[in-house]
Amino acid sequence: xxxxxxxxxxxxxxxxxxxxxxxxxxxxxxxxxxxxxxxxxxxxxxxxxxxxxxxxxxxxxxxxxxxxxxxxxx
Numbered sequence: 001x002x003x004x005x006x007x008x009x010x011x012x013x014x015x016x017x018x019x020x021x022x023x024x025x026x027x028x029x030x031x032x033x034x035x036x037x038x039x040x041x042x043x044x045x046x047x048x049x050x051x052x053x054x055x056x057x058x059x060x061x062x063x064x065x066x067x068x069x070x071x072x073x074x
Contacts, residue, residue, distance in 0.1 A: 003028035003037055003068050018045040030059040031070060039067045 006027040014020050021044030028037040035056025042049050052065050063070040 001031065001070055003031070003065075003070055005068070006036060013042075013044050015044050016047065021045060021047075026067070028068060030054050030056040031063060032056060032059055035059060037065050037070070 006029050008024070008026045010022045010024045012020070013023050021042070024041045024043055026039045028039075029035075030037050035054055035058075037052065037054045037059075039052045040050065052067065054060050054063075054065055059070075061073075063072055
């Protein structure tokens with residue numbers, strides 16, 4: 001199921017020697033609406049890590065999350 005978009009922002013980062021970039025964050029409402037699902041990505045040369053997490057324990061037990069989408073755990 002698609003998650004309902006909440007907010008996004010991008011923060012400047014001077015980088016770690018390979019050039020400057022940004023840290024981008026997108027926030028969505030979790031499926032039950034009580035929490036937030038956050039997708040965070042480093043857009044810094046040489047550092048392309050990303051992370052997604054949900055601050056709702058109820059939804060963490062029921063769902064797997066990806067960028068803007070969730071699937072039920074079977």
